[in-house]
Amino acid sequence: MEGYVSLFASQPIPKDLYSINPRLIEPSWWHGQRQWAMDNNKNLCGVCGAKAKEGHETYIYDFPFAVYAGVVPVCKDCHAFVHLNLQYQAWLRLNTVSYEDLLRVSRRGVRMCIDHNVVPNSKILHTLTRIWSPRMEDEVTKFLTDNTDQPPGLPWLYNSPNWRLYFHDNVYQGGLIRTRKRDGTFARKFEITINGFTDSNSKGDSK
Numbered sequence: 001m002e003g004y005v006s007l008f009a010s011q012p013i014p015k016d017l018y019s020i021n022p023r024l025i026e027p028s029w030w031h032g033q034r035q036w037a038m039d040n041n042k043n044l045c046g047v048c049g050a051k052a053k054e055g056h057e058t059y060i061y062d063f064p065f066a067v068y069a070g071v072v073p074v075c076k077d078c079h080a081f082v083h084l085n086l087q088y089q090a091w092l093r094l095n096t097v098s099y100e101d102l103l104r105v106s107r108r109g110v111r112m113c114i115d116h117n118v119v120p121n122s123k124i125l126h127t128l129t130r131i132w133s134p135r136m137e138d139e140v141t142k143f144l145t146d147n148t149d150q151p152p153g154l155p156w157l158y159n160s161p162n163w164r165l166y167f168h169d170n171v172y173q174g175g176l177i178r179t180r181k182r183d184g185t186f187a188r189k190f191e192i193t194i195n196g197f198t199d200s201n202s203k204g205d206s207k
């Protein structure tokens with residue numbers, strides 16, 4: 001599985017499926033799958049071959065369905081580049097990622113893309129343009145300029161609220177719902193529907 005740099009080009013997970021995934025729906029099953037994938041790849045990152053520490057879920061997209069396809073063992077840096085937007089948000093809003101790390105992970109990912117002739121998905125490209133000032137004249141700015149005419153992927157699909165997860169013969173929809181309370185603040189509630197029915201067990205305040 002080593003050398004799977006094209007993972008960076010795979011379609012980003014649609015917004016509405018961020019909080020519905022096999023890892024959250026069936027944690028013990030998923031951890032077993034992750035372990036199996038790790039063992040199967042000798043604990044090496046499927047993208048770069050470094051030591052794998054995490055698992056990345058993959059899907060086959062056939063709107064409105066995202067069909068769970070499996071888990072790829074990944075190292076921290078490759079995983080950070082796959083979810084570069086989350087790293088960027090973590091730096092911007094939470095201060096849990098340093099600016100140096102954000103630049104390092106970006107540079108590393110772009111170098112791998114150049115070496116393997118891979119254009120990352122529109123979400124990664126877009127995040128790179130937010131991180132990289134045009135004044136930073138280097139390999140990354142050149143890479144971004146070279147790839148500005150890439151089709152933007154499927155933005156309307158990415159943002160569509162109609163996505164459903166197909167997993168273990170069930171159709172899941174929903175996730176985090178924001179509702180405005182009387183005092184004007186927002187409450188966040190986690191609610192999933194399975195095959196069109198609300199799962200009462202999944203209701204309640206999220207953490």
Ligand SMILES: [Zn+2]
Pocket residue numbers: 045046047048049050074075076077078079
């Ligand atoms: Zn890696």
Ligand SMILES: [Zn+2]
Pocket residue numbers: 055056057079082083
């Ligand atoms: Zn992931």
